[in-house]
Amino acid sequence: MSTTTEKSPATASRVEYVTPPVNLHQDAEGYTLEVEMPGVGKDGVEITAGDGKLTIVGHRKAAETAGKAIYRERSSRGFRRVFDLDPSIDTGAISAHVEQGLLTVQLRKAESAKPRKITVS
Amino acid sequence: MSIIRYKTPELTPWSSVGRLSSLQEFLDSAFQLAGPVRGSSFGWSPGLDVYEDADKVTVQLELAGVKKEDFEISLHEDVLTIAGERKAEKREGESYRSERAFGTFSRSVTLPGPVKSGEVKATYQDGVLTVTLPKAEEAKPRKIQVELE
Numbered sequence: 057m058s059t060t061t062e063k064s065p066a067t068a069s070r071v072e073y074v075t076p077p078v079n080l081h082q083d084a085e086g087y088t089l090e091v092e093m094p095g096v097g098k099d100g101v102e103i104t105a106g107d108g109k110l111t112i113v114g115h116r117k118a119a120e121t122a123g124k125a126i127y128r129e130r131s132s133r134g135f136r137r138v139f140d141l142d143p144s145i146d147t148g149a150i151s152a153h154v155e156q157g158l159l160t161v162q163l164r165k166a167e168s169a170k171p172r173k174i175t176v177s
Numbered sequence: 178m179s180i181i182r183y184k185t186p187e188l189t190p191w192s193s194v195g196r197l198s199s200l201q202e203f204l205d206s207a208f209q210l211a212g213p214v215r216g217s218s219f220g221w222s223p224g225l226d227v228y229e230d231a232d233k234v235t236v237q238l239e240l241a242g243v244k245k246e247d248f249e250i251s252l253h254e255d256v257l258t259i260a261g262e263r264k265a266e267k268r269e270g271e272s273y274r275s276e277r278a279f280g281t282f283s284r285s286v287t288l289p290g291p292v293k294s295g296e297v298k299a300t301y302q303d304g305v306l307t308v309t310l311p312k313a314e315e316a317k318p319r320k321i322q323v324e325l326e
């Protein structure tokens with residue numbers, strides 16, 4: 057679980073989040089991150105890259121009450137996960153899309169960081 | 178005085194089969210669930226919520242990343258079953274971290290009462306499957322008038 061302290065005008069309150077499961081792949085171009093955040097739509101995703109960190113936050117829509125809960129396993133909290141960014145990643149070239157609660161983030165390595173063949177003259 | 182440390186098997190018949198099979202029911206009644214909510218004996222178990230109000234029962238299941246065509250909802254008497262599979266996307270390169278669960282899943286919910294099976298609706302949005310089951314008339318709470326003599 058990850059917690060942050062968010063300051064609001066009246067009080068500083070602790071906001072608690074659930075840690076989403078993540079799959080991370082690396083290939084020659086960079087990294088692909090899959091983050092599972094059921095209940096989070098395109099508007100609920102916040103991705104921030106800076107200071108060498110990639111922060112992903114997913115806000116769930118407030119659930120419409122469908123009566124009394126007789127069995128609950130799901131959490132109503134939002135999701136949050138922070139990653140340390142590989143310095144070779146070009147933060148200007150990060151792309152992401154969400155489909156059915158699965159966020160896929162593509163991180164590209166900067167051109168200069170890719171392996172280059174050096175020819176001997 | 179003699180302390181009997183243990184009895185030989187022939188002397189203490191233990192109806193083990195009967196006890197164990199009713200353990201599940203015993204625990205379920207102890208926690209007073211609407212009905213046994215069985216987990217899956219498959220690959221993974223999606224998170225489940227069950228809500229009830231006067232008119233309907235609502236079941237929500239977290240299926241992030243599962244495609245609509247990869248699962249099925251079925252209703253048999255008063256048991257709702259959702260089963261399917263989460264398939265992994267083929268990706269180039271090597272996997273650094275693999276926390277997501279894949280494979281088949283199956284969750285069953287015993288509903289608290291009869292429902293109108295012809296009017297069950299299901300929507301799948303943002304990875305959450307919501308199944309709405311309107312209660313059959315006889316299952317709705319009825320006001321009973323008290324007649325005063």
